[in-house]
Amino acid sequence: MADKESYVDHGEIMKLARSFEQHSYDLEKTLQKFTAETGEEAITDGFGVLTESEEVTSAYIEYSADVASAMKAIYTHLDEIGAALKQVSSNTEVNDQGVEALFGKNDGGK
Template sequence: MADEAYYADGAGRSLAKKFETQAYDLRAFLKEFETKTGEEAITDGFGVLTESDEINKAYIGYSDTAADAVKFIHEYLDQIADSLRKVNENTEVNDEGMAALFGKKNAGEA
């Protein structure tokens, strides 16, 4: 039994849902982050003095870089969730096909 592969019923859906939830939560965090650290928020924080222009540019650049990184992670988590859903669908189809091959009928069949 140690060499046999086993795919728990619903495990793929559950894992996909967890990744989807994390991606959703990260997206919500990103929106809040962009609101608090966007160009307008930074400019308001440092003002429009000549000396603050360089600081504004540095912080805006940092904010944009951080937001881009979070966007990348969000998209990656979303892709993982999609991939897990596809694997789960394929596994279910293959399981049904193998069951039919070995004579097992669906619950609705007589």
């Protein structure tokens, strides 16, 4: 076990965190566009006010709301993953600095 080492590349973790946050941002923007194009007003305008279309309109509005809710949950989760990765990087960096202070930096612990 003593011969096994672990190494954390803080730059790579931060790159991964930013990637998660960027995907979250992109999905949020896509959701805004989707909501504008499929929201209740847009769907009602598309189907008109015919009595026969009320059931179909209601189904589409409900489906649109369900999709929007799922997309929001996904982009929120992606953002949380990005934030957690940043926290992991920060925590390990602080830990690395503490170990360096205890054992000396790059001198094999001498």
